[in-house]
Amino acid sequence: MAQQPRIAMVAGETSGDLLASLLLSGMRGLWPDLQAFGIGGPQMSGQGFDAWWPSERLAVHGYSFEVLxxxxxxxxMRRQLRGRLLGGPPDVFIGIDAPDFNLGLEADLRTAGIKTVHFVCPSIWAWRADRVEKIRSAADHVLCIFPFEPALLALHGIAATYVGHPLAGVIPMEPDRRAARAVLGLQDHDAxxxxxxxSRSAEVQYITPRFFEAAALIHQALPAIKMIVPAVPALLNRIEQAARTCGLGDVLQVISGQSHTALAACDVTLIASGTATLEAALFKRPMVIGYRMHPLSWRLMRRKQLQPWVGLPNILCKDFVVPELLQDDATPQSLAAAVLQWFDALEQDPDRMTALHQRFTALHQSLQRNTPQLAADAIQKVLAPTA
Known part of the structure; x- marks a missing residue:
């Protein structure tokens, strides 16, 4: 291996871009002049990453139907990437999330003698336990973001390291609500x-209309409420159009990006299931988790589900700490009612709010590690020549 390694990476979607950028920052502490290339997003590019394709090309919603x-x-794209990497082998390939794309690619590269690391253990503890065999054949090492995962992987002979969750180090233990509100032009007393x-195109199709119809009902109940919608820049126009279609063009404040600012500023969030729900928990915000997808994808996913929870905060707390309204249950009326219950609790049930804050603080503490450094150290060991 060269002293300054050549590192190939593939990160899918906005969350993968963030994870990979933090990983790159840790690796540059060990190898300031490393070369990194592959599929990535703007935050990776800010770390000197050479993006051959943009990470948003991997953003697919649903279990299987929408992929077709x-x-x-x-x-x-995967065939072209594989050929390019086999033609000029990197010292290590790191797949960041996107398991359906990355695991097969990792297996091929590993067979060709290229070291492989997978960052973020696929949720075999939540659904699709059959993936464990793919992980074993694909990855020399797995970087885990939840503390119970390395022991689970060890049962299957898979080397792994717990590195903490990167977001737990990025999000402050006590977010500055007042500063975030100032950025968004909101007052301290605003609800x-x-x-x-x-953050995916199909989520705009299936989820946004229900959320915005619920927002209209919430606005009827609380006319003075302020509603902020952080949108991925590529989907900004579609979300603004959806707001106008629901008659909320003058009510919803749609902003480009700034999801962390919105979560720090808000009292409550109505949020799609995914990584963003964990971000909301780290911001200690009460939430209502909703999700919808194509009916065929929903039926397939439900058959693979291993736990009663879908939202990450509930999975990690092993309890329905916050409500989940999924598929047919995610009606505008039920979503609005659940959100309004949180606003009622803010005024009338301080014990409930204190208990939620304590649960989310304990969760935050359990995930807080020096992730960039721990991940970089694990990758250095993978690259170390064997005796």
Whole structure:
């Protein structure tokens, strides 16, 4: 291995871009002049990453049905990437999340003698336990973001390291609500709802209309409420159009990005299931988790589910700490009612709010580690020549 390694990486979507950028910052502490290239997003590019394709090309919503329309494109992109990496082998390949794309690629590269690392253990403890065999064949090492995962992987002979959750180090233990509100032009006394309908194109199709219809009902009940919608820049126009279609063009404040600012500023969030729910928990915010997808994808996913919870805060707390309204249960009426219950609790049930804050603080503490350094150290060991 060269003293300054060549590192290939593939990160899917906004969350993967963030994880990979933090990993890059840790690796540059060990190897300031490393070369990093592959598939990535703007935060990775800010760390000197050479993005051959943008990470948003991997953003696919649903379990299988929605993938079909883009399957040929994804297969072609992976084939081209594989050929390019086999033609000029990196010292290590790091797949960041996106297991459906990365695990097969990692297996091929590993067979060719390239070291492979997978960052973020696929949720075999929540659904699709059959993936464990793919992980074993694909990855020399797995970097885990939840503390119970290395022991689970060890049962299957898979080397792994717990590195903490990067977001737990980025998000402060006590967020500055006042400063965040100042950035968004909000007053300290405002009742504020953050609406996060997802970062994928199909999520706009399936989730945003329900969320915005619920927002209209919430606005009827609380006319003075302020509602903030952080949108992925690529989807900003579609979300603004959805707001106008629901008659909320003058009510919803749609902003480009700034999801952390919105979560720090809000009192309650209505949020799509995914990594953003863990971010909301780290911000100690009460939330209502909602999700919808194509009915066929929903039926397939439900058959693979291993736990009663879908939202990450509930999975990690092993309890329905916050409500989940999924698929047919995610009606505008039920979503609005659940959100309004949180606003009522803010005024009338301080014990409930204190208990939620304590649960989320304990969760935050359990995930807080020096993730960039721990991950970089684990990768250095993978790259170390064997005796």
């Amino acid at each position: 329309g883009r399957l040929a494109e994804l297969i072609r 504020v709802l953050a609406i996060l309908p997802g």
